[in-house]
Amino acid sequence: MGQNWTVSTSLFPARIGGELGQDSGLVPQTYMIGKDKTLNPDKYYIVTFALFSNGESSSPSNTPFPYNGPYFPAVSYEDNTRAQYTVLTQKLGIERVYCVVGFSMGGQQAYHWAVMYPNFIDKYVCICGSARTSPHNKAFLEGPKAALVASKDFENGHYTRTPHHGIRAFARVYCAWAYGQSWFRKEGYLQDGRYTSMQDFIREDWEAGYLRAWDANDMLTLLHTWQTGNVAAVKDGGDLPMCLGAIKAKGLIMPCKTDLYFTPEDSEIEVSYMKETAKLVVIPSVWGHFAGGGSNTGDDAFIRDQVVAFLEN
Secondary structure, eight states: HHHHHHHHOOOSSOOOTTTTTTTTOOOOGGGBSTTTTBOOOOTOOOOOOOOOTTTSSOOOOOTTTTTTTSSSOOOOOHHHHHHHHIIIIISOOOOOOEEEEEEEHHHHHHHHHHHHHHHTTTEEEEEEEBBBBOHHHHHHHHHHHHHHSSSTTTGGTTTTSOOOOHHHHHHHHHHHSSSSSHHHHHGGGGGGGGGGGGHHOOOOOOOOOHHHHHHHHHHHHHHHHHOOBBGGGHHHHHHHOHHHHHSEEEEEEOTTTSSSSSSHHHHHHHHHHTTTTTTEOBBHHHHHGGGTTTOOOOHHHHHHHHHHHHOOO
16 A cells, blocks of 8 residues: 545536436546556555535435525535545544545545645645636536526425426536537537437436436535635635645646636636646547546546656656
8 A cells, every 4th residue: 555545526516417327326436446547546545535415425415404405504615625634634544645636526625625734735636627616617507506496396495306397407507518519519419329319318318317316405505615616715815826826735737628617728827826836737628527527438548647647756
């Protein structure tokens, strides 16, 4: 065994159903973990965490009253990071972490580790994420959110059965944002013959995926965490350049060329604030945000090579 690890990978933002492995609803980060994968358990101690409100950790769907459902408190990345730090230090006895790795919301949390615990981690990897949720990203999230909360069966979060209308609407609004525009132009939604049309793909992959694996209130709580993400809110009074410029850990920042959530332009700006501590590597893919989610072997291999090299240097 080698260095200590924490892998902080979110279950929410890419595709809230299929990202969970279709039927299982279990951790998606396993696509990165294995002897022949990005994170080799023979070489590193690997600790994985789930964000609050993802259905596995404390969430609106599994918390008893009086904080169940729509009464569940708002949760920030800072809350998640602090709780995970407590687990690592007080429960597992870990004194230092070699690297924090995160995809999407997990990538945003990787930034929070570097800011909140600068003397605890050596490195961090942000795959398809950002240090601060951009205004455009926040606006995009208002679309699927509105589709869900305005549905006739959402009942202001007090539903007693799965709000099918709302979740299906959420999935349809969300779907177009998850992939690059070229991916749609090339009919990537046919999935090499798995689906016969775009409508089949949306119905079977997106609607069914959400309905199988997710609770509506859980989704909204996570969405709030995502929308309010900002490492500069933790320190430096909102001054993002100052906050990022003070990061000590070495960073590998990997946006996707065609990601519509966390654009490479945002990452370029953020890395420019970090002087020599962070390296920017753009994933050259048409898969959009899904380039970082274990959806295709080409992007997986590219990410693996970059992360492995970063870890070994």
